Amino acid sequence: MRIQLLTHSYSPEHSPPQRRWTQFNRYFRSLDWDIDVITPVAHAPHGRRTLPKREAGRAFRRDTGRYGERILRVPFVWHRTTRLGRLLDHCFSAAASVAAGMMTRRPDAVVVTVPSLPILGAGYLVSRLRRVPLVVDMRDAWPDIARDARIVRGSAKGLTERAITAFQERAELVVTVTHGFAATLRERGLNNVATVVNGVDISVRELLPPPPENRDLLNVLYLGNHGESQRLDLVVRAAALARGYVRLTMVGHGVQRRELMKLAEELDAPVIFQGPAQRREVMEYYRDADTCVVSLRDDWKSFETTIPSKTYEVLAVGRHVTGIVRGEARYIVEESKAGDIVDSRPEAIAQLWMELHADRTRLLTGTNGRDWVHHNANLDALSAAYADLLRSVAAGRSE
DSSP: OEEEEEOSOOTTSOSHHHHHHHHHHHHHHHTTOEEEEEEEOSOTTTTSOOSOHHHHOOTTOEEEOTTSOEEEEEOOOOOOSSHHHHHHHHHHHHHHHHHHHTSSOOOSEEEEEESOHHHHHHHHHHHHHHTOOEEEEEOSOTTHHHHHHTOSOTHHHHHHHHHHHHHHHHSSEEEESSHHHHHHHHHTTOOSEEEOOOOBOTTSSOOOOOOOSOOSSEEEEEESOOSGGGTTHHHHHHHHHTBTTEEEEEEOOOTTHHHHHHHHHHHTOOEEEEOOOOHHHHHHHHHHOSEEEEEOOSSOGGGGGOOOTHHHHHHHHTOEEEEEOOHHHHHHHHHHTOEEEOOSSHHHHHHHHHHHHHOGGGGOOTTHHHHHHHHHOBHHHHHHHHHHHHHHHHHHHHO
8 A cells, every 4th residue: 555645734843733643654554555745844843943954854855754654844834823824834834745746756645634724725736637535634624714713704714615515426345533523524415424533552551650649729621722722721721710720831822822911911821831841851740740721712603523542641641630621531531530620711710620629639630541541542453444445445436
């Protein structure tokens, strides 16, 4: 098998698509498959290259990835971390990806990973120009999120939604990361839908010892994107209300980060902001945490079928989850018995944290989360399932 992957983010960047596809590509390479990755020069999350050229890559130069996959980089546009800046960057890189997609050997299938909408269009064009099947890895609930977030308005709104739906309909296969969104697509008449959830390789993910029996403050950790989807102002306000009981550490980057820092200063909230962390740093943050926040705003209907990718990681390392989620994500936290679900109100969140501070035995989730991941999000089983889907797509086109 020869697979061509188009993605807006890949190693050495640290992002949800990078984590998902580095893991899958490792498995595919173990099958001796040929993998060509088309991706921009590494420049996230700051919108500019911060790594040395030998690590970030150079435009239209081929490199070899960690597992022997071939990586062809495309140029990017320097931009600020705003919605418009990212959109312009993604459009430019997507256009370059079409050209790059014609510079490799003809694949058996083209895979494009979304939510970057411009790269979705690029993947469709490459698949049609090369006359091979298209697989859309739909990691978020598009076009539903575009509607909820009001990313496009007016006449452009309808055009964008129709374009996304058209790409989904014309793909040979649409792969979702939640069963709920797969059901939504089937209700809309799509028959070419399968689900491969996100997963964690627990063989290389340490199960951490339980947090200390006694601490002056409850150490709360949020690690991930600081964007509109997470509604993190609620978490900052909750920390302010629970002042004297908690210390909140927020690690990551995103378009809302400056506003959150300003809010924390105005409220004199006990919040420490840290930049994006690498793998070893991430584990140290988890090690020091008592509970980890998993959050999605509750006023976007599309998030009923969305699961933050960090959920699986928090479960795998054995930390208590403060779940400010609903729908499928809420079900996972409740079924795994690895945390508490709380309403999307600062008062409710603060009350939970004060209760956890008073009774730290509630933080002792044991192996509950890790056991759930082993049975439901085992990376090897997920990779094998994805490989079977890709084989079927390629075989269907060749018949």
